[in-house]
Amino acid sequence: MASTVKGEQCVSSRLGICGVCVSNPAKYTCPACSAKTCSLSCVKTHKNDANCDGKRSKTAMVHKEDMDNLTLLSDYRFLEEIDHKLDDNHRHPLRRHIMVRHGERQSLPHFLQRLKSEAWNRGTLLKFMPSHFVAHQENSTRYYFKEGIIRWHVKWIFHQADVTFVDRNVDENTVIVKLLSKYLEPNDSLSPEESEKLAYYQSASYGKVAVLMQTNEKGSVPAFEEVFVKKSLRLNLANKTVIEYPVFYVVLRDHIHSYLEYEADDHDDLFCEKEQKEEEEDESLGYF
Template identity: 35%
Template sequence: MTQRSPRSPEQAHKESTGCTGKRSRTGFVPLSEFDERALLSDYRFLEEAAAAGEAAHRVAPAQRRAMPPPHLQELVHQARNRGVALHLQHPGMERRARNSSCFNRRERRLRWHVEWRFPAVGFAAVDKRVDEGRPLGELLSKHLALTPGGAEKAHRLREYADAGANTLTIVMRQELRPANDPAFYRLPPSLPLAGALRGKTLVEFPGLKINRAVVLSREVLLWYL
């Protein structure tokens, strides 16, 4: 008959409690028992946790950019149908917040948010939801004309109005170019807004600058074809 070896107190403890004999790596250790061995164990535990986190990050699927709401998807789609590459910024960004452009589904017309800059006098003006069929020259003339309640604006833009339409040029910055290498499109005032924007790239909306002939000599221009 085979005799079993007597169990040690440690073996009896393991069998009765399920203890593995290893210190719990997340259990509480009194300060009086926190020796060099415990410190080394904690250090290794932190290293393993960091490695596991990095591995999970590597295999995690890349987050997709949130899709814009349907009305903005429609705006981008309709702009593309008209030959305009429209780029929308993230919600909360300044140009995104200012943009009033929309697509009128009932009329099947794009209405653009247009910002005008008159650098010679440091003035800016805005047209909200302008129909795509409006000629640029007509829109510009509206800003230069004296209208009821617009005396201050007319005074600020008097230098442009007095210069005459023949000396004014409408230009639009070419988007997505390096900041140190700007270029501009020259837009004929007879063109409707839709024609002026065809073949262009926009970030949110068109920004038009009104230059006088003396300023044009210092600009790099890409002529509209």
């Protein structure tokens, strides 16, 4: 007991007087700003008055003559912490595709690389999202070597009806209007609820309906471009950039100008598919 009291007295004499109450001997030193305090109440007062968080800056400049073993140990642990953080990000399923190390290149499975190459031969720049994205997981587009064709995953958005459909294994040589007839002409493949939503479209003739594709080139403002419904899917995708699969917006021609003149701002998510994200980071998404 006596040794403990003696130790506290030595610390107090070495630290001097408390810088907050200026009456009692100091017992503590703030790791952040080296302020001297004597009690918990003085520590709290110091943090409030000086707006100090009490945490030592791990990157603060330390002169060589002031370094000791504790300083070196702290720096070593700081470097270890950074290394562990980078390793965790590289292993994390939602971050590993954007935490590309120097000299590394992202790679695609062979069948997707072949699909991308065949699309390129047809004049289509095909890009893939990281594997944890919903659009990548649901994409069923494949290249069939024996047939020599691409069978596309196609999404249809009937914006005025607020309904979405998906066609899978669509032959690239299929004419757009043939695909569209499935939804513009009453048939048994649609549920009563879907038919009811599409009634306004079905009551209009083909000439009163337009099919648009959103062009989202890097470095340009997102815009819509009308496709040729009497041409095949392959011809319509030529000279286009497709991310995962083509998405077509079916709109009434009376409303087409509001789409063709559309310019999206940073806060407009009217036509953007919502993806589950973690915290916002200042890192760009790496497409394959």
